[in-house]
Amino acid sequence: MAIDPADDATTSPATPAGTCPVSRLGEEFNPFHGAQLQDPYPFYARARREEPVFYSPLTRMWHVTRYDDIIAVLKDPARFSSAQSVNVPLDLTPETREAMRSSYLSRSSLTNNDPPSHTQIRRMVNKAFAARQTADLEARVRAIAASLIDRFAERGAADLVSELAFPLPMRTILSVFGAPEDDLAKLKQWADDWIALVAVQLTPERQREVVGRLLESERYWTRLIEERRARPRDDLLSDLVRASQExxxxxxxxxxxNACAVMVLAGHETTTNLLGLCVYRLLSLPDQLRLVREDPANIPRAVEETLRADTSVQALMRTTMEPVEIGGVELPKGATLALTFASANHDEAYFHDAARFDLRRQDVTRHIAFGHGIHFCVGAPLARLEVRVALELLLQRLPGLRLAPDQELSYVVNPIHRGLRELKIAWDV
Known part of the structure; x- marks a missing residue:
């Protein structure tokens, strides 16, 4: 999601008081501006070589950059809690904290949860998704994608992000949930608000504004859930309500x-970014684009290589539950870790010539873009399906598909997500 920092907000918290072992590498880390925002991977490569676990005063977190260290943490939920996995350390007002404490914002669901609560929520969500047929989902995704492309196919130019990459997953997840498509704009606003509240330092005034809208979203979901309890339908929300009662x-x-709101947010945000990044990568590399044009069976490989090479979820957080040692660094109980998936997916120990985007690489399936272990993304099959179908239709419908000239790429400013704000494409009409 594109967080546009307001004049009264910053994209990262202030440096905390006290003494933390800050190295030169930690002082240089700034993924919110300049070269690191445009291309963070050279910095991550340097971190893996020089200081694979480093503390950043900017983010107030320990950044873990090597594949093996990240996998070890993901496999050990007892010592590394996921309860704050999407929360960047921020300064929230007492009023904001109190409002969050009494609302769904304080509840755990899939991402920010530990067993045994996580086990129950995961079981509920898995049961609900199992009721949705894969063939039906593909037909639905294909119809939505085709209708969106119909809107701009005759123009010869479009912004891929706003005209396809965002509305496709958002309309799909609302369709699967059974939420009215007319509610798309406010559901997107609530998703942006939630990410801003947990990942961006907002002024007290902005906090009140955002929390107010999120409390409105709680009333919205309460009404829909009560409707499904009274009159179930053939949709995911009814399946979730039924599974929760069982x-x-x-x-x-x-x-x-909380689970509903998280699934809507996660169901569009990362897929929007993945589709934009995938199309950009292919259109930037003629030899790779030729592979998918000549053989559409390579399209799924293009999706996987984008997940590896330009991970749309750059990092998620964990909290140490006891003193631990990671990568030779001793960390205290209560330390916040940023597990940098984007760096792990470029780790030379697992990915040969990792900086190169290559559909033919044999090691691509080892990426951890969707996580690992008990928190592996439940929506991964749907995200892969949406991007695959979108690529198929774009290549079929838009001859000579290419990047529009003279555009400067701008990336979202966010400590968790990576994606393009817009991507201008052109083709032969």
Whole structure:
């Protein structure tokens, strides 16, 4: 998601008081501006070589950059909690904290949760998704993608992000959920608000504004859930409500709301970024584009290589539950770790010539763009499906598809997500 920092907000928290072992590398780390925002991978390569676990005063987190260290943390949820996995350390007002404490914003769902609560929520979501047929989903995705491309196919030019990469996954997840498509704009606003609240330092005034809208979203989901309890439909929301009632103990309403909001947010945000980055990579590399043009069976490989080479979820957080040692660094209990998936997916120990985008590489499936272990992304199959179908239709429908000339790429400013704000494409009409 594109967070546009307001004049009264910054994209990162202030440096905390106290003494932390800050190295030169940690002082130089700034993924929010300049060269590191445009291309963070050379810095990550340097970190893996020089200081694979470093502390950043800018983010107030320890950044873990090597594949093996990240996998070790992901395999050990007892010592590394996921409860704050999407929360960047921020300064929130007492009023904001109190409002969050009494709402669904304080409840755990899939990403920011630990067993045994995570086990129950994961079981509920898996059961609900199992009721959705894969063939039906593909037909639905294909119809939505085709209708979106119809809107601009005759123009010869478009912004891929705003005209396809965003509306395709957003309309798909709303269709699967059974939420009215007319609600798309406000659901997107609520998703942006939630990410801003946990990942961007907002002024007290902006915090009040954002929290107010998020409390409105709680009332929205409460109404939809109550409707499905009274009159179930053939949609994912009805499946979730039914699965929540079958759990023992039953899943509380606020936790169910949290799960719904998280799934809508995650169901479009990362896929939007993945599709934009994938198209950009292919159109920037004629030899790779030729591979998918000549053989559409290579399209899934293009999706996987984009997930590896330009990971749309750059990092997620963990909290140490006891003193630990990672990569030769001793860390205290309560330390916040940023598991940098984007760096792990370029680790030379696992990916040969990792900086090169190559559909023919044999090691691509080892990437951890969707996580690993108990928190592996439940929406991964849907994201892969959406991007594959979109690429198929773009290449079929838009002859001579290419990047529009004279454009300067701008990336979203966000400590968790990576994506393009816009991507101008052109083709022969």
């Amino acid at each position: 759990e023992e103990p039953r899943v509380p309403l606020l936790q169910l709301i």
